[in-house]
Every structure is written in C-alpha cells, then in structure tokens.
Amino acid sequence: MTGVDYEAVWSALPIPALIIQDADKIVGMNSAAESFVGASSKQVTGKSLEQFVGSSSRVLDVVRQAAEKSVSVVQYEVEFAWKDKALRTGTLQAAQIGRGDGDLLLLFTPRGLAEKMDRSLASRSAARSVTGMAAMLAHEIRNPLAGISGAAQLLSMNLDEADRELTNLIVGETDRIGDLVNRVEQFGDMRPTSRESVNIHDVIDRTVKLAKAGHAAHVRFIEEYDPSLPPTVGDQDQLHQVFQNLIKNASEAVPPVGGVVTIKTAFRPGVRLTVPGAVAAGLPLEILIADNGKGIQPDLIEDIFDPFVTTKVNGSGLGLSLVSKVLTDHGGVIECDSEEGRTIFRILLPVFTSADVRGVS
Ligand SMILES: Nc1ncnc2c1ncn2[C@@H]1O[C@H](COP(=O)(O)OP(=O)(O)OP(=O)(O)O)[C@@H](O)[C@H]1O
Numbered sequence: 065m066t067g068v069d070y071e072a073v074w075s076a077l078p079i080p081a082l083i084i085q086d087a088d089k090i091v092g093m094n095s096a097a098e099s100f101v102g103a104s105s106k107q108v109t110g111k112s113l114e115q116f117v118g119s120s121s122r123v124l125d126v127v128r129q130a131a132e133k134s135v136s137v138v139q140y141e142v143e144f145a146w147k148d149k150a151l152r153t154g155t156l157q158a159a160q161i162g163r164g165d166g167d168l169l170l171l172f173t174p175r176g177l178a179e180k181m182d183r184s185l186a187s188r189s190a191a192r193s194v195t196g197m198a199a200m201l202a203h204e205i206r207n208p209l210a211g212i213s214g215a216a217q218l219l220s221m222n223l224d225e226a227d228r229e230l231t232n233l234i235v236g237e238t239d240r241i242g243d244l245v246n247r248v249e250q251f252g253d254m255r256p257t258s259r260e261s262v263n264i265h266d267v268i269d270r271t272v273k274l275a276k277a278g279h280a281a282h283v284r285f286i287e288e289y290d291p292s293l294p295p296t297v298g299d300q301d302q303l304h305q306v307f308q309n310l311i312k313n314a315s316e317a318v319p320p321v322g323g324v325v326t327i328k329t330a331f332r333p334g335v336r337l338t339v340p341g342a343v344a345a346g347l348p349l350e351i352l353i354a355d356n357g358k359g360i361q362p363d364l365i366e367d368i369f370d371p372f373v374t375t376k377v378n379g380s381g382l383g384l385s386l387v388s389k390v391l392t393d394h395g396g397v398i399e400c401d402s403e404e405g406r407t408i409f410r411i412l413l414p415v416f417t418s419a420d421v422r423g424v425s
C-alpha cells in the first residue's frame with residue numbers, strides 16, 4: 065500500500081487513541097483523544113500516563129500487561145478518568161505496534177450511542193408488553209371508577225364540611241386513577257402512525273407555548289433552531305406528545321427560580337445511523353432538550369425509558385416510555401446524558417423523502 069497518508073488516517077480516526085512508550089510515556093495522541101481528554105497532544109507528549117489517569121487506574125494495568133507480555137489486551141467496562149474529568153466507561157485496547165520495540169497503541173471506545181440505542185429499543189418491547197394490558201385496564205377500571213366518584217359526589221351533598229373533605233378526597237383520588245388509566249391507555253392506542261411531512265419547529269413551538277402557559281411558567285426557555293432543518297416524517301400529534309413529556313420532565317427537574325430549558329435543533333446530513341424501521345437516508349435531524357435541573361440519579365439512568373420507572377410522588381413513570389415508543393415507531397432514537405445541573409436528551413429523526421410521498425417506507 066503506497067501513497068497512504070498515515071498521518072491523515074491517524075487524525076481522522078474517530079476513536080480516542082494514544083501511543084505509549086515504555087509502558088508509561090505518552091508519545092502521541094490523535095485528535096479524537098485530544099477532544100476526549102480536553103488537552104492537546106503537545107501538552108501531554110513526553111509525560112507519564114499515570115500522571116493523568118491516576119496511579120490506581122485499570123488503564124495502567126492494561127498497558128503494563130500488554131507491554132510485559134507483548135500481546136494485545138482488551139478490557140471491557142474500564143473506567144477512564146483523566147485528571148479531574150468525569151469518568152467514562154468503555155472498552156480499552158492496548159496493542160503492540162511493530163515488532164515489540166515497546167510502543168503501544170492504546171484505544172478507548174467509550175460506551176456510546178449504539179448501546180444507548182439498544183437500551184431505548186429494549187424499552188420499546190417493554191412498552192409493547194404494557195399495551196396488551198392497557199386496553200383491558202382502561203375498560204375494567206373506568207366504569208367502577210365513575211361509579212365510585214359519582215357515589216362520593218352524591219354522598220357529599222348531605223355531609224357537613226369536615227366529612228365533605230373525605231368525599232372530596234375520594235373524588236380527587238379517583239380522578240388521579242382516571243388520569244393514570246388514560247396514560248396507560250395511550251400505550252394501547254396502536255393506530256398506525258401516519259406518515260405525513262412534519263415540521264419539527266412547529267411541533268416544538270406549540271409545545272413550548274403550551275408549557276409556558278401551564279406547568280413551565282417558572283422556566284426560561286432558550287430556543288436555538290437551525291432554519292435549514294427539513295421536515296421529518298410521521299404523526300404530528302404523537303411527536304407533540306414526545307416534546308410535551310420531555311419538556312414537562314425538564315420543567316419538573318429545574319429549580320423554581322433560575323430554571324433554564326434549552327432546545328436546539330440541527331441538520332446533520334452526515335449522521336447515517338439507521339435502526340430498524342428507519343428510512344435508508346439515516347437520521348440527520350437532531351433535537352436536543354437540555355435542562356439545568358438536578359440531573360437523573362446514576363442508578364436510574366439505565367432504566368428511565370422503561371415503563372413505571374419514576375421518582376416522583378405523583379408520577380406514573382410512563383412519560384419517557386411513551387417517548388421512546390413513539391420515537392422508535394418513527395424510526396428515530398433517543399439518548400440521554402445527565403449529571404447534576406445538566407441533563408440532555410438527544411433525539412435523532414429521519415427526514416421526509418419522496419419515498420414517503422408515495423407511501424413507501
Ligand atoms: N430532565 C430530567 N431531569 C431529571 N430527572 C429526570 C428528567 N427526565 C426524567 N427524569 C427521571 O426519570 C423518571 C422517569 O420519567 P418519566 O417521564 O418516564 O416519568 P415521570 O415523569 O416520573 O412520570 P410522568 O411522566 O407520568 O409524570 C422521572 O421520575 C425522573 O426521576
């Protein structure tokens with residue numbers, strides 16, 4: 065192979081990569097690694113790896129093993145810390161370069177989109193298993209509930225103020241069960257998703273207006289829309305529910321004063337990730353919904369897209385499950401990154417194409 069510009073390959077490599085000499089000295093770092101660790105290659109070249117990753121890091125074990133035994137070592141689920149930067153977990157590979165003169169190539173693949181996507185797809189099947197039960201629940205619960213509520217209201221007519229408090233409680237709580245039944249029933253609503261051209265900005269605008277007038281009156285919204293964003297394809301009402309749930313969650317997470325929810329859209333024609341059900345064109349529409357709230361508890365983050373997962377007193381835990389179901393039905397994906405003070409939901413959706421006009425999917 066002549067004429068290959070290895071320098072260019074090295075800097076184009078989308079995975080963070082370092083070259084390590086004598087089991088510890090950093091002698092090179094590609095651009096992906098520079099942005100991953102937040103330092104330039106110049107700043108770290110010639111320095112000890114241990115100085116950055118910490119003396120007890122498993123990264124060092126992997127490097128030592130590879131250096132001592134002159135073999136390639138792969139470790140999964142390695143936590144990679146870099147100075148005071150937050151930990152990322154991923155797969156670490158160390159491989160000898162050339163004929164064992166001591167140089168090692170160290171590659172780190174952070175746990176990423178593919179896995180998060182997998183999680184969101186898995187939640188979809190969990191959501192589907194709720195659907196069968198939903199229709200039955202809705203039917204079997206709604207009638208007796210109306211009876212209970214009606215009877216309590218009749219009773220209250222002949223009661224004094226103190227006792228009426230109790231009948232009001234009954235009516236209030238039956239309303240709450242009624243709401244829950246309605247929400248669960250949405251899962252049973254298996255109408256085929258219509259495949260119209262949908263302007264995402266219109267949907268978000270409508271959702272934000274409603275939110276500002278209601279549960280998100282205390283929130284400041286920052287909207288940064290990419291005017292070149294083409295339409296997506298799907299069901300406008302269902303997509304409205306997606307943003308409604310995400311914005312509601314964000315507004316519930318932010319503090320009563322100083323809460324900010326940022327919504328950004330971008331057109332990224334380069335993103336060609338496809339999932340089952342997605343059109344071949346990939347998922348170039350990106351929508352970010354970020355808030356400065358308390359963040360999602362780390363032990364919960366794996367499960368938030370599953371039905372009935374909630375930390376809220378009056379939460380049903382169905383919001384994000386519905387979000388994930390609707391988005392995957394639309395051939396899109398959603399992923400989430402969260403830490404205290406910064407939670408970001410990232411949605412990727414396909415673009416409306418001429419094939420959609422003809423009803424081909
Ligand atoms: N933006 C966010 N910031 C912090 N935590 C969040 C955020 N979004 C979701 N969560 C967490 O994920 C959980 C699940 O969210 P989901 O919308 O599915 O249900 P819920 O909001 O609890 O209930 P419901 O949507 O029925 O009101 C929440 O209880 C909350 O702990």
Ligand SMILES: [Mg+2]
Binds near residue numbers: 312383384
């Ligand atoms: Mg919610």
